[in-house]
Amino acid sequence: xxxxxxxxxxxxxxxxxxxxxxxxxxxxxxxxxxxxxxxxxxxxxxxxxxxxxxxxxxxxxxxxxxxxxxxxxxxxxxxxxxxxxxxxxxxxxxxxxxxxxxxxxxxxxxxxxxxxxxxxxxxxxxxxxxxxxxxxxxxxxxxxxxxxxxxxxxxxxxxxxxxxxxxxxxxxxxxxxxxxxxxxxxxxxxxxxxxxxxxxxxxxxxxxxxxxxxxxxxxxxxxxxxxxxxxxxxxxxxxxxxxxxxxxxxxxxxxxxxxxxxxxxxxxxxxxxxxxxxxxxxxxxxxxxxxxxxxxxxxxxxxxxxxxxxxxxxxxxxxxxxxxxxxxxxxxxxxxxxxxxxxxxxxxxxxxxxxxxxxxxxxxxxxxxxxx
Amino acid sequence: xxxxxxxxxxxxxxxxxxxxxxxxxxxxxxxxxxxxxxxxxxxxxxxxxxxxxxxxxxxxxxxxxxxxxxxxxxxxxxxxxxxxxxxxxxxxxxxxxxxxxxxxxxxxxxxxxxxxxxxxxxxxxxxxxxxxxxxxxxxxxxxxxxxxxxxxxxxxxxxxxxxxxxxxxxxxxxxxxxxxxxxxxxxxxxxxxxxxxxxxxxxxxxxxxxxxxxxxxxxxxxxxxxxxxxxxxxxxxxxxxxxxxxxxxxxxx
Numbered sequence: 001x002x003x004x005x006x007x008x009x010x011x012x013x014x015x016x017x018x019x020x021x022x023x024x025x026x027x028x029x030x031x032x033x034x035x036x037x038x039x040x041x042x043x044x045x046x047x048x049x050x051x052x053x054x055x056x057x058x059x060x061x062x063x064x065x066x067x068x069x070x071x072x073x074x075x076x077x078x079x080x081x082x083x084x085x086x087x088x089x090x091x092x093x094x095x096x097x098x099x100x101x102x103x104x105x106x107x108x109x110x111x112x113x114x115x116x117x118x119x120x121x122x123x124x125x126x127x128x129x130x131x132x133x134x135x136x137x138x139x140x141x142x143x144x145x146x147x148x149x150x151x152x153x154x155x156x157x158x159x160x161x162x163x164x165x166x167x168x169x170x171x172x173x174x175x176x177x178x179x180x181x182x183x184x185x186x187x188x189x190x191x192x193x194x195x196x197x198x199x200x201x202x203x204x205x206x207x208x209x210x211x212x213x214x215x216x217x218x219x220x221x222x223x224x225x226x227x228x229x230x231x232x233x234x235x236x237x238x239x240x241x242x243x244x245x246x247x248x249x250x251x252x253x254x255x256x257x258x259x260x261x262x263x264x265x266x267x268x269x270x271x272x273x274x275x276x277x278x279x280x281x282x283x284x285x286x287x288x289x290x291x292x293x294x295x296x297x298x299x300x301x302x303x304x305x306x307x308x309x310x311x312x313x314x315x316x317x318x319x320x321x322x323x324x325x326x327x328x329x330x331x332x333x334x335x336x337x338x339x340x341x342x343x344x345x346x347x348x349x350x351x352x353x354x355x356x357x358x359x360x361x362x363x364x365x366x367x368x369x370x371x372x
Numbered sequence: 373x374x375x376x377x378x379x380x381x382x383x384x385x386x387x388x389x390x391x392x393x394x395x396x397x398x399x400x401x402x403x404x405x406x407x408x409x410x411x412x413x414x415x416x417x418x419x420x421x422x423x424x425x426x427x428x429x430x431x432x433x434x435x436x437x438x439x440x441x442x443x444x445x446x447x448x449x450x451x452x453x454x455x456x457x458x459x460x461x462x463x464x465x466x467x468x469x470x471x472x473x474x475x476x477x478x479x480x481x482x483x484x485x486x487x488x489x490x491x492x493x494x495x496x497x498x499x500x501x502x503x504x505x506x507x508x509x510x511x512x513x514x515x516x517x518x519x520x521x522x523x524x525x526x527x528x529x530x531x532x533x534x535x536x537x538x539x540x541x542x543x544x545x546x547x548x549x550x551x552x553x554x555x556x557x558x559x560x561x562x563x564x565x566x567x568x569x570x571x572x573x574x575x576x577x578x579x580x581x582x583x584x585x586x587x588x589x590x591x592x593x594x595x596x597x598x599x600x601x602x603x604x605x606x607x608x609x610x611x612x613x614x615x616x617x618x619x620x621x622x623x624x625x
Contacts, residue, residue, distance in 0.1 A: 046408050049383070272544075275564070318487040318510065321449055321468055336448055337427050337467075338408020350446070352467065352486055355511060355543075 022203075022215035023050035023168070023189035024322070026303035026333040027343075028310045030363050033329065034062050037177030040185040043332070043339040044168035047189060050215075050335060054197025055190030056171040057153075057163025059204040059211035059305055060182035064158045070097055070120040071136065074153035074160050075143070076199045077115040082149050087119075089142045093135050094121035102162070103176055110174050113164065114199055133253055136208050137232060144200075144236040151200035151237060156209045159307070163188075163202035171202075183363065186305050188213040195239045205237070205245035209307050212248060214241040215335055216300035216320045227293035247294045248304060258311050262358030264291040265302075266316045301353075303333050309362040316356035324359055325350045331361045373423075374398045379405030383429065387411055394420050408448065413441050413458075430467075433460045436477070449486065452479045457499045461593045468510070471503040474520070480593045482506040482527075487543070488515060495519030495553060504590040511543030514609070515567070518552040523586050525601065531559040538565060539607075546570075547609045549616050555609040556583050558601070566609065569616035573608045577601055580608070 025043040029035060040058060064072055073090065077083050090096060102116040123132055140152045154161035159182075162175035168189040172178070188203035194217060195201060204211040218224065218240040225235050225243055233246040244265075251261045260283075267288050273281055288295070299319030304311040312333045314322050325332040325340035325347040332340040337350055353359055374393055378386050386409050393401055399420050403412065406426035413422055414431060417438040424432075424443045433441050434453040446464035450472060457477040465483030473492040476499035484507035491512060495501040501520030506527045514522050526541040539561045547555055548567025556575075566572060577584040583606060591598040 049410060271564070317512075318468070321486075323467075336408055336429070337446060338429060338448065341407050341427055352465075352484075352510075355487065 021050055021320075021335075022191050023047035023187075023335045023339075024203075024213045024215045024301060024303050024333070025187040025335070025339055026185065026213070026305065026310050026312065028184040028305075028331050028361055028363065029329050030331065030361065031329040032062075032183050032363050034181035034183050035185070037172065037180045037182065037185065039343050040187040041169065041172035041177055042343050043334055044172070044187040044189055046339045046342045047334070047336050048167065048169070050191065051167055051189030052191045053167045053170075054165060054192050055163070055188075055202035056166055056168040057161060057188050057202045057204055057213075058172065058175070058177050059154065059159065059161045059186040059206060059213070060177070060180050061159045061184040061305055061307065062182045063160055063180045064120070067098070067120045067158070069157055070122055071155055071157055072160055073119040073121060073155045074102065074162070075117045075119070076151045076153060076164075077117055078149045079115060082146065083115065083117055085146065086143055086150050089139060090119060090121060093124055093139060094119075095124055096121050103179070104174050105176060109166065109170070113174070116164075116175075118160070133208055133249075134232075137249070140207060141232065141234045141236075145234065147200055147236045147238075148198060153200075154204075154206035154211060156206065156211075157307075159206075159209070159211070159305075161204050161206045161211060163204065164199045165197055165202065184305055184310060186211055186213045186303055192239075193217055198238070200237050201239040203239075203241055204305075205239075205241050207245055207249045208252075210245070210248050210252065211305045212241065212245045212302055214244055214300055214302045215322075216298060216302075216315065218243060218296050218298045218300065220295060220297035223293055224296065244296060244300075244302060247296070251291065251294065252306075258306075258309070258360045259358060260287060262311065262313050262356075262360075263287050264294050265296045266313055266356040266358075267292075267295055268356065269316065301335065309360065311361075312353055312359040314353050314355050314357075318353075318355035322353040323350060324353060329364075333359070373400040373402055375402045375404055377405060378403045378409060378426075379407070381409065383409040383411060387414070390422070391416070394418060406445070413439055433458065436460075446483070447481075452477070452503075455479075456496070459593065463594065465507065466505075471501075471522075474501045474503070476501050478589070478593075479503045480506075480590045482594050482596070485509045488512045490517060490520075490522045490555075491515040493517045493520045493522070493553060495521075501553075502586055502589075504586055506590070506594070506596070508541040509543065512545045512548065513542050514547045514550055514553070514555045515545065517547060517550045517555070517611075520553045521582065521586060522553070522555045523583065523590070524555075524557045525587070525590075525598070526558050527596075527598075535560065536562045538562065547611075550609065550611045551614045551616050552611060554582070556580075556606045557609070558604055558606050560605065561607045561609075569612050571610050571612050573610075575606055575608050576603050577606070578603055580606075583608075 301320035301322040408429040410429040414434040432451040437456040449467035468486035475494040476496040487510035
């Protein structure tokens with residue numbers, strides 16, 4: 001255990017220098033067909049040069065159908081003692097139905113990897129379904145307060161995040177993501193610039209039913225953080241992308257549609273606003289007035305996953321790359337076209353996403369994707 | 373012609389092999405099964421021809437001075453980054469920052485090009501820099517341009533008739549901070565699409581020998597028929613002066 005602790009607190013920042021920039025990838029089958037995690041792993045492997053081994057991860061949707069409506073808490077923990085503390089937080093509001101160590105391959109650099117645990121939980125008061133998002137939020141914040149000793153990777157129904165320090169290929173191998181079938185996947189390879197490369201700082205960042213992977217940096221982090229802190233969000237994970245995940249979570253709880261969430265994160269420039277027609281201008285201006293503090297400034301390309309869909313978005317100046325590819329019921333998104341062609345050589349259409357315009361893809365049979 | 377099977381080959385090994393074959397005197401190479409390998413042709417000189425099948429990775433032909441690179445497919449970001457000479461001919465589309473800071477040579481893209489294309493472009497007397505895009509380009513085309521020529525044709529894009537409608541062949545912030553060279557875009561362009569400090573005039577290939585010559589070279593390089601454009605209206609953007617921001621911090625005026 002002491003060895004594990006040692007690795008845990010180690011910051012790799014500044015010790016490794018490889019010129020690159022993050023890699024993001026996402027895929028969804030619109031018919032709800034579940035695909036093996038190997039595919040997203042292959043997409044990430046082609047973009048190897050974009051990461052530097054300081055963080056990688058995957059989000060998988062539709063992987064736990066046998067657990068019905070249970071909430072799957074994926075946790076990064078220092079040791080069993082910390083697990084005890086986390087469990088005491090969980091049982092305040094949840095009944096633990098099942099728990100286990102997430103199956104991993106502890107070889108090579110991962111001999112000292114943290115303890116990775118998952119709990120399948122049901123709320124103690126299932127009658128208060130409307131309050132569940134608040135419950136997930138407060139529980140996650142309470143656990144993350146213990147960071148870096150403990151942090152939540154994900155806590156949604158029928159989904160899971162698998163992440164850590166390493167290259168995307170290493171993390172895929174470590175978590176055996178080829179053992180899971182999901183109808184939608186996110187992948188990330190990290191090149192940390194301003195924040196340490198540590199297990200909890202790897203992407204995807206997830207809260208409730210949404211998860212996000214991000215390439216870029218958010219210079220508005222401070223502003224966004226102070227806005228979110230008013231609504232019960234605490235930023236404990238020492239990475240800018242955390243603020244993006246919580247902003248999206250918050251905006252969705254405000255019942256904003258995905259197109260409107262995108263307009264808050266990457267609002268049109270004022271000059272563009274002036275050229276818009278009346279009603280549209282009113283709407284966009286109102287969003288800017290109300291949610292201006294959640295505008296994300298700085299370069300970014302993000303892919304957001306939610307139950308039954310994906311959303312991809314570039315910053316409004318398009319300072320990062322993001323390519324989409326479609327073939328039949330499959331939609332692929334990646335930082336580089338090569339990642340799409342690697343897994344779908346006969347892709348019917350490939351296009352680059354314009355600045356600030358969201359691509360929102362929903363499964364045609366949402367019921368097939370959503371927890372029944 | 374020598375064939376290199378590049379499927380799954382890491383970029384370092386691939387580029388080492390290309391260098392080795394060119395040094396050994398090969399004049400034509402076919403790189404088959406390319407998918408995302410970076411830096412192909414980067415820093416190379418000479419008169420050889422590289423043909424690429426697949427999607428070429430980032431920084432294709434970066435700092436290249438010589439070679440003709442033909443891509444039967446798309447190219448990712450940064451093709452022709454800081455190139456000094458030679459040709460890059462692309463049958464498909466190109467990503468962001470194509471021709472970034474190029475100072476000589478030619479880039480012909482049959483399809484679309486991404487954001488920030490031709491920014492910081494310069495030109496040398498002995499090898500004028502030219503970038504011709506068959507499709508359309510995104511925002512910031514020719515930003516901080518210091519020399520050379522950019523042409524956008526919009527081969528398959530119908531233009532709007534209304535005077536103030538956006539020209540779909542280029543995005544916003546067109547030619548911001550431009551202080552040298554020329555940009556030709558088919559059709560009229562409303563003032564709000566242009567970055568400022570730029571002179572805008574109308575011309576046609578028939579009346580403008582430079583434009584006509586570049587379109588002809590583009591058509592030859594990609595084996596296309598562009599004769600229908602000879603009488604089409606193009607907007608020609610040139611800088612008003614060579615120091616667009618000279619008075620940016622001067623509030624005395």
